[in-house]
Amino acid sequence: MTTATKTDFEPVIGLEVHVQLKTRSKMLCGCAVQFGSPANSLTCPVCLGLPGALPMVNRLAVEYGIRVGLALNCQIAHRVKFDRKNYFYPDLPKGYQISQYDEPLCFDGELQLPLMDQAGNPKICRITRAHLEEDAGKSIHMETGTLVDLNRAGTPLIEIVGGPDLRSPEEAYVYLTTLKRNLSYLGVSDLSMEKGSLRCDANVSIRPRGQENFGVRSEIKNLNSFRAVRSALEFEIRRHARVLEGGGKLSQETRLWDEDKLETRSLRSKEEATDYRFFPDPDLTAFDVPRPWVDQVRATLPEMPEKRLLRFLHDHKLNRADAEWLVSDRNVADFFEACVALHDNPRKVAPWVVTELGHELNERNASIGDLKITPAAVVELIQLLESGKLNNITAKEVFRDMVASGEGASAVARRLNKLIEQDSGEVDRAIAEVLAEFKDAAVADLRAGKQAALGFLVGQAMRKLRGKANPKELGPKIEAAVKDS
Ligand code: ADP
Ligand code: MG
Ligand code: ZN
Secondary structure: OOOOOOOOEEEEEEEEEEEEOOOOEOOOOOOEOOOOOOOOOOOOHHHHOOOOOOOOOOHHHHHHHHHHHHHOOOEEOOEEOOEEEEOOOOOOOOOEEEEOOOOOOEEEEEEEEEEEOOOOOEEEEEEEEEEEEEOOOEEEEEOOEEEEEOOOOOOEEEEEEEOOOEOOHHHHHHHHHHHHHHHHOOOOOOOOOOOOOEEEEEEEEEEEOOOOOOOOOEEEEEEOOHHHHHHHHHHHHHHHHHHHHOOOOOOOEEEEEEOOOOEEEEEEEOOOHHHHOOEEOOOOOOEEOOHHHHHHHHHOOOOOHHHHHHHHHHOOOOOHHHHHHHHOOHHHHHHHHHHHOOOOOHHHHHHHHHHHHHHHHHHHOOOHHHOOOOHHHHHHHHHHHHOOOOOHHHHHHHHHHHHHHOOOHHHHHHHOOOOOOOOHHHHHHHHHHHHHHOOOOHHHHHHOOOOHHHHHHHHHHHHHOOOOOOHHHHHHHHHHHHHHO
16 A cells, blocks of 8 residues: 655745835936825936937945945946837836846845854845836726826836745845845835835746756745735645646646735746847936945945844853843844944843843834933933832833833832932832731741742831832841841
8 A cells, every 4th residue: 555645845936026226316307206206297308208208327326236246236237228128008108118238237245144053153145136117107996997107217226136045035135125125225126015116026836856947936926915925825836736746737827915815826937038028118228336436335334233133242251132022123233233332231231222122112113213202211211220229010001101201210210200319218218117017927937937028028128118129128128027036
């Protein structure tokens, strides 16, 4: 008897990510790049595709492209050449898109993922190329017909093509969050999937584990979130396996993700490069990218998250989870370092930023720039805690208020009446009252050696002091008072 064993398939995934570059004007004309303006108000003969209009390259768009390429460890081409990619679409008035075909601005890069292999080395995904192109306009489908808004037409894009190096939907998800994280350090894009300034197409195939050749791939479009990318890939991998298990054949095609039905459906068979009849755009002569320019751009790059992570681990001695969380947002990492500049123990600062501030950001669905709290206020709070003027509980209450009010720690602590007074008479009185009250119960237990009773008595004294005391000081005081009595 034979048992039917299912083939063990291995997924192969490669992602194409389009990123809108946040230049003031469009890539080939002077129209403004802006989201949400009245339809077709940001247009001119060039981006409307009127006959005879002449495009001119936006220097900053090229510079942003170089910046992205360098941040992804790419080689930068020695010249910029643009090609026409011909296809018809109502929101593409010229009938072709200006893009880069055989000479991409950036190539042969790599992205290091925060995923470790068994030897403890981070996983690397190759960046095959990153090229500049213009965005198309937008078709707005209505019941009465389709309207076209060309405000977006001509917005500079960089298309980042990842190598077929990802092996699971989860790795694809990590690739996207890591890519977005690194790009966020550059300040060249809003990176908003909602507003369409970051878009992703996912390519996936499967092969029997151990086989070297890739299988037939499908390309999935219409992915509106990183989670959608992951779900669509999971669906598509199952679909491929079902087809192949059933003895069927796959064809290379472009499929759309349906977010409501959670399934992909075929849109068209995948077009080949030859279908586009690429040729160099005769209106845009190629121009050089001098090395000094590249070096200048390189010199303005910030410390990238991979390097910052190592510094947080080795210099600040943070644990990996905290360090990774902190560097995942440049502004959060900057905030943390501003705190560390004012306080010499980064490990004492970390929980306030990672746990407490992280919690507030999450609750409010906010980014750190939206909050009024300052690094100086956080450090002031830590110092109040260290000097015993607040305890762990009241410090957290003060922190939450600081996030909302933007006031300093002492000011908030005073306003909330949480500062622990130095008047030890009050503390001694509270202890005496508690000891009298529980003379026959907890006090007797403590005398009999039951340490748990101490915690109870501390709690009672804290209550009498309305939380304005330091439990670490109360404990020894109560023990001493019990001994003396
Ligand atoms: P195209 O430009 O026609 O979409 P590319 O060769 O540039 O084709 O590849 C696009 C993306 O598809 C890349 O991210 C690449 O990693 C990925 N890819 C290519 N072949 C496969 C495959 N067999 N399985 C999965 N992904 C693939
Ligand atoms: Mg493609
Ligand atoms: Zn224009």
